[in-house]
Amino acid sequence: AQSVTQLDSQVPVFEEAPVELRCNYSSSVSVYLFWYVQYPNQGLQLLLKYLSGSTLVESINGFEAEFNKSQTSFHLRKPSVHISDTAEYFCAVSGTSYGKLTFGQGTILTVHP
Amino acid sequence: DTGVSQDPRHKITKRGQNVTFRCDPISEHNRLYWYRQTLGQGPEFLTYFQNEAQLEKSRLLSDRFSAERPKGSFSTLEIQRTEQGDSAMYLCASSLSEGAGDTQYFGPGTRLTVL
Numbered sequence: 354a355q356s357v358t359q360l361d362s363q364v365p366v367f368e369e370a371p372v373e374l375r376c377n378y379s380s381s382v383s384v385y386l387f388w389y390v391q392y393p394n395q396g397l398q399l400l401l402k403y404l405s406g407s408t409l410v411e412s413i414n415g416f417e418a419e420f421n422k423s424q425t426s427f428h429l430r431k432p433s434v435h436i437s438d439t440a441e442y443f444c445a446v447s448g449t450s451y452g453k454l455t456f457g458q459g460t461i462l463t464v465h466p
Numbered sequence: 467d468t469g470v471s472q473d474p475r476h477k478i479t480k481r482g483q484n485v486t487f488r489c490d491p492i493s494e495h496n497r498l499y500w501y502r503q504t505l506g507q508g509p510e511f512l513t514y515f516q517n518e519a520q521l522e523k524s525r526l527l528s529d530r531f532s533a534e535r536p537k538g539s540f541s542t543l544e545i546q547r548t549e550q551g552d553s554a555m556y557l558c559a560s561s562l563s564e565g566a567g568d569t570q571y572f573g574p575g576t577r578l579t580v581l
Contacts, residue, residue, distance in 0.1 A: 359508075385567045389572075396470075396557075396574045397509070397557070397559075397572040398572070399571075402567065404567040443508050445508070451497065451514060451516065451521065451563070452497065452561060452563075452567070452568040453499070453511050453514060454509070454570060456509050456510070457508050458508050459506075459507070459508050
């Protein structure tokens, strides 16, 4: 079985500041790791995922996440946030052959002008 | 690619009534998932279909819940004798099987309110 803990339920930041959203997981098997984003009044969208290879993965809109196996973490970072990054972010893991996702509780990122 | 669609978007019902939700996945996707999301929580897995076969059901899915995916296309999730604890957002997702790292594409969800 897998579990995911997102350590911060809400993260307020000012525009152009850096941000880190923390995610820790536990699993008895190898996992794949995901970050999904939910913008206001929209459905969940994949932001980025780690399957294998380089432990640093990037999204097209400037976010990156690093898989740290020893610390069982997959923290999400962005060096400079925009107002449009305001959303709820979910970390998720999959360890099954068919991709069932186990999600964390979510982190609401609010970017203030 | 029109994305995953769900119908209805909102459903208000009285306790004890039956409700049915529909999910239309992306057309070529062979995998379909149902999740439930309550306020302040992340989505929780309910069930999974590979084509028309239902291959896993969560313990969250009591015997009042049933899901089908006839002919491996759209799927329905029915809740019988609804309870107030069933109030939640019900999410459908689909993917094209490439292994365990598939990207799941989510629909907008059906928000159920049981009075």
